[in-house]
Each structure stands twice: as structure tokens, then as C-alpha cells.
Amino acid sequence: MYRPLADELRPTSLDDVVGQSEILSGNSMLRRIIESKQIPNMIFYGPSGTGKTTVASIIADKTNRALRKLNATTSGIADIKAIIDELDTFIAPDGVLLYLDEIQYFNKKQQQSLLEFIENGKITLIASTTENPYFYVFNAILSRSTIFEFKQLSASDCEKAVVRALRFLEERDGTKITCEDGVTSYLAQGCGGDVRKAINAIELLYSACKGASSKVKLTLNDAEQVSQKSSMRYDREGDAHFDILSALMKSLRGSDPDAALHYLARLLEAGDLAGACRRILCSASEDIGLAYPMAVPIVKACVDSALQLGMPEARLPLAEACILLATAPKSNSGITAIDKAFADIRAGKAGSIPREMQNVHADSSEHKREQNYKYPHSFPNHWVKQQYLPDELKDTRYYDYGDNKTELAAKTYWDNIKKK
Numbered sequence: 494m495y496r497p498l499a500d501e502l503r504p505t506s507l508d509d510v511v512g513q514s515e516i517l518s519g520n521s522m523l524r525r526i527i528e529s530k531q532i533p534n535m536i537f538y539g540p541s542g543t544g545k546t547t548v549a550s551i552i553a554d555k556t557n558r559a560l561r562k563l564n565a566t567t568s569g570i571a572d573i574k575a576i577i578d579e580l581d582t583f584i585a586p587d588g589v590l591l592y593l594d595e596i597q598y599f600n601k602k603q604q605q606s607l608l609e610f611i612e613n614g615k616i617t618l619i620a621s622t623t624e625n626p627y628f629y630v631f632n633a634i635l636s637r638s639t640i641f642e643f644k645q646l647s648a649s650d651c652e653k654a655v656v657r658a659l660r661f662l663e664e665r666d667g668t669k670i671t672c673e674d675g676v677t678s679y680l681a682q683g684c685g686g687d688v689r690k691a692i693n694a695i696e697l698l699y700s701a702c703k704g705a706s707s708k709v710k711l712t713l714n715d716a717e718q719v720s721q722k723s724s725m726r727y728d729r730e731g732d733a734h735f736d737i738l739s740a741l742m743k744s745l746r747g748s749d750p751d752a753a754l755h756y757l758a759r760l761l762e763a764g765d766l767a768g769a770c771r772r773i774l775c776s777a778s779e780d781i782g783l784a785y786p787m788a789v790p791i792v793k794a795c796v797d798s799a800l801q802l803g804m805p806e807a808r809l810p811l812a813e814a815c816i817l818l819a820t821a822p823k824s825n826s827g828i829t830a831i832d833k834a835f836a837d838i839r840a841g842k843a844g845s846i847p848r849e850m851q852n853v854h855a856d857s858s859e860h861k862r863e864q865n866y867k868y869p870h871s872f873p874n875h876w877v878k879q880q881y882l883p884d885e886l887k888d889t890r891y892y893d894y895g896d897n898k899t900e901l902a903a904k905t906y907w908d909n910i911k912k913k
Contacts, residue, residue, distance in 0.1 A: 499689045499698040502658055503547050505554065507543035509690060510544050512650035516641050517548070525640050530556050534588070534611050536630060537621040539643030540733075542687030545621040548594040554621065556863035558590040573606050580615045588615045596620035597629035611637055611899050645686035652681035654688045658695045668703065672711045679713060683720030694719045734768070741815075742772045746780040750819035757815050761808055770796045773814050784824035784897035791817060833891040844883030874910045 504510050507517055507524060516523040532552055536544040552558035554912075561576050576589055595606070610616040610884035618638065622629060626640055655677045659670050680698075684691035685773065697719045702709050737759050744752035760769040777792040795814035837843075849866040867877045880887050894904040 494873070497693070498658060498662075499692040502654075502661055502692060503550065507548070510547055510551075512646040512792050513544055513548075513643055515644065517740055521909070523548075527552055527555060527571065532556055532617050532619075534618045534634075534637070534638040535620070536596070536638045536640045537591065537643055537692050538625050538626050538640055539623070540645050540686060541623055541825070542684070542689035542691075545643055546592065546594065549590075549619045549621070553590045553592070556590060556617075558588060558617065559588050560592065562592045562594065563777040565595045565603075570603060570606060573603065576616070577610060580610065589645045590617045590619065593618060593620040594887065595622060596634075597622045597626075602646060603633050604634050608633055608637070624762050637749060646688060647686070648678070648682045651684055651688055651691045652677055655680050655691050655695060658692050659699075662695075666703075668707050668709050669709065670709045673713045675713050676711050677717045679716050680720060683716075683893065691766040723844045734765070737763075738768055738772050741769065742776050742780075744816065745776040746823065748823065750816045753819045754812060757811060758808075760794055761804060761811070764804075766799065766804060766807055769811060770799060773811065773818065776818050777814075779828050780823055780825060781818055781821045782824040782827040782895075783900050783903075784822040784895055785899065788818060788821055822897045822899075825898060826893060826895040826901060831890035837886065837889065842886055844885035846883060847880050849879060850881060876907075876910055878911075 496707075507527065510517055515521065515759060527548075534552060537548065539545060550560065555802075559579070561579075563572055563576075576591060583631065586593060591607075593599070607618060611618045618634075620630070620634070620638070626635065629726055630638075650774055658675070659672070662668065663670050680691055680694050684694065694716070698715055699709060701719075702711055702715065737756055741753060741756035741760065744756055773792055774796055777788045781788040792814045795810035796819075799811040802810070867879050869875050869877050871877075894900045
């Protein structure tokens with residue numbers, strides 16, 4: 494029966510797991526826990542293909558406990574009950590180690606059905622998720638579990654797995670495999686830190702090139718075809734989506750045009766034109782703001798052009814917008830000011846609108862009152878001192894001029910007028 498190469502090569506000891514040195518090195522916490530064989534409930538959080546399932550299997554082997562695997566995308570309450578029925582029987586006399594993959598797909602009732610048994614130790618839960626567990630796993634499970642984060646693997650770590658897979662195929666099939674320069678590094682880079690993807694690409698490439706001969710040559714051109722876009726990690730509903738959008742906006746704010754273009758390219762390559770446009774528009778007002786007010790209409794024009802053009806041409810005006818924003822002077826005085834105002838409103842600080850500020854046309858003819866509003870355009874420099882805020886907030890200051898040329902010029906202008 495066919496068995497995927499990635500499964501055949503699955504490590505059976507922690508020393509064979511590539512990467513994850515932070516949590517699996519000689520003196521790391523997780524390694525010491527595993528070697529003690531006193532396994533607590535754990536949640537493994539990280540991208541796919543980074544070793545979560547492999548480490549769970551190694552833990553089961555080391556503890557001599559019955560391992561049961563469930564995938565939350567296809568399992569339900571009935572599957573959990575079937576495992577519970579095994580407890581205290583000869584099938585699982587020492588309890589069960591339950592590996593629950595993609596736990597974020599279990600609803601609250603399904604997750605809570607495990608609580609009694611993970612609390613008394615009859616079931617040791619090792620759950621994995623590619624999403625942030627603090628958002629997707631319910632507190633009752635989180636409070637009884639220790640979270641370990643599996644990081645995306647580096648290209649050098651993945652290349653070790655690629656080379657190991659090639660050596661395994663040579664030994665298994667008695668073949669001699671040669672590779673053009675750059676094949677192993679390209680496959681390692683193209684898998685996006687997912688070892689499973691890298692090994693699957695090797696298996697596909699090997700199967701396509703293997704003939705009757707005992708010699709197999711893997712070419713860079715073939716490697717490029719099997720890898721395609723596998724280096725992209727993107728899910729419009731998952732963490733990767735928000736991480737890339739966040740990185741784009743923070744790069745614009747941090748005045749790094751190269752990083753901004755990198756994240757823009759990742760978004761556009763994944764087909765998220767709308768997400769890129771929204772963050773670029775937001776940055777024009779939030780991060781550049783009053784330091785260069787013309788950034789807003791310029792960026793709006795670039796976004797409109799991009800949406801009309803569509804991909805691949807949309808990359809051109811959006812790249813210009815990103816470079817403009819990243820290299821423009823910065824000011825967050827606008828967002829700081831409006832957030833202060835929001836904070837007061839939400840705290841109940843509003844008060845009555847001063848009589849001078851009210852709509853005079855709303856007065857009834859029988860009870861007309863003097864409004865006493867002073868029309869600024871009737872005074873020198875189009876300004877006159879009067880109270881605009883409610884009495885409760887009359888001395889409140891929300892806006893502070895930014896330390897950029899444009900806002901400092903405005904400050905100087907108004908300081909001179911108001912002193913007079």
C-alpha cells in the first residue's frame with residue numbers, strides 16, 4: 494500500500510526533528526518535560542509542517558500510552574465518547590494520549606466535553622493549531638494546558654530534510670540521484686518553512702524523473718514547476734493574513750520602503766489586492782497625516798488606479814504609493830487627537846453644547862434667546878476668542894501640533910494670531 498514519503502521519513506526521536514531548537518534543544522523546557530515522561534496537557538501552536546504531529550507521536554512512544562489521533566475538522570462528540578469509553582479498560586489501562594489536530598475547529602461544547610478527563614489525568618491532551626490559541630481555544634482548556642509555539646522553519650533547516658529525503662530514496666530504491674546546482678536549496682526555500690511540503694515536492698519530482706534506469710537526475714527547471722507558489726503561507730481568515738497586513742503598515746510607519754514593498758508583494762502574490770489597498774489608504778491618514786496632507790489624495794488616486802487596472806498592473810501604482818508613504822514625513826497627531834476625543838465621549842464627558850454653538854434656527858419664535866455667537870470672519874485674521882467646547886470640557890486639549898514642517902508652520906501662524 495502506498496505510504497507518503499513524508500510519513501515514511503517522520504522522525505522517531507527528538508534529535509531527528511529539524512529546527513525548533515528553542516523548544517527542543519538539550520536543556521529546553523519541552524525536551525525536559527518529554528524526557529521526564531510526566532506529560533501535562535499541551536497546545537502546540539504554529540504553522541503546518543513544523544513538527545507538531547511528529548513531536549506528539551514521539552511523546553506517545555516515550556510514555557507508552559495509547560495514542561489516539563483526532564482531526565477537529567472531521568471529528569465530533571461521538572469520536573470523543575469513543576475514546577472516553579476506552580478509559581479504564583485493557584485497551585488503555587494507563588490512560589490515553591489524545592492528539593487533537595486543528596483544535597480551533599471544535600466548538601465550545603466539543604472542547605468542554607474533554608474537561609473532566611483531562612483534569613483527572615485519564616486523558617492527556619496534546620492539541621495543535623495553526624491559529625493563535627488565545628483567540629480560538631476556550632479558556633477552560635487554555636487554563637489546563639501549557640502552550641508551546643512551533644516557529645516557521647528556516648530554509649537551511651528545510652534543506653537538511655530535503656537532503657535526508659534524497660538519501661532515503663537512494664537507499665530504498667537502489668538508485669543514484671544527482672541534482673543540478675541549486676535544486677535542494679530551491680526546494681528548501683520554496684516550501685515556505687513547511688517540511689512536509691518540501692518532502693512532498695521531492696517525492697513528486699523523483700517520481701516524475703525516475704524511469705527504468707537506476708540513475709535519476711533532478712533539474713532546477715523541474716524543481717521550479719513542482720514548487721510553484723508553495724512558499725506562500727496565506728489564509729484570508731487566519732493569522733498569516735493579519736500578520737502580513739500588520740507588517741505592511743508597520744513598515745510604512747517605520748519608513749522602510751524595502752520592507753513595505755516586500756509585504757506588498759506577498760499580499761498581491763496571494764491575491765489580496767483589497768487588503769493591501771485598505772492598509773495603504775489607512776496609513777496615509779494614520780501615519781503620515783498632517784505632516785504631508787497631500788499623501789491622502791495621491792494615495793487615493795493610486796488605489797483607484799490599482800482597482801481599475803487589476804493585477805498584475807495594479808502593482809505599479811501601489812508600489813508608488815508604498816514608496817511615497819514610507820519616505821514621507823510622519824505624524825500621528827491626527828489619530829492621537831481623535832482617540833482622545835473618543836475616550837472622553839466613551840467616558841461620558843459630553844455636557845451641553847454652549848448656547849453660542851447651537852443651531853439658532855431651531856429656536857421657537859415665542860422663546861427666542863440671544864445666541865451671542867461671534868462670526869470669526871467678521872474679525873481680523875478670521876479669528877475671535879470664544880468657547881466652543883461644553884463647559885465640562887472647556888479647557889480640554891486634544892490636538893498637539895506635530896514636530897514636522899507643515900504642522901509647525903501652522904502652529905507658528907496661529908500662535909502669532911492668538912497672541913495679538
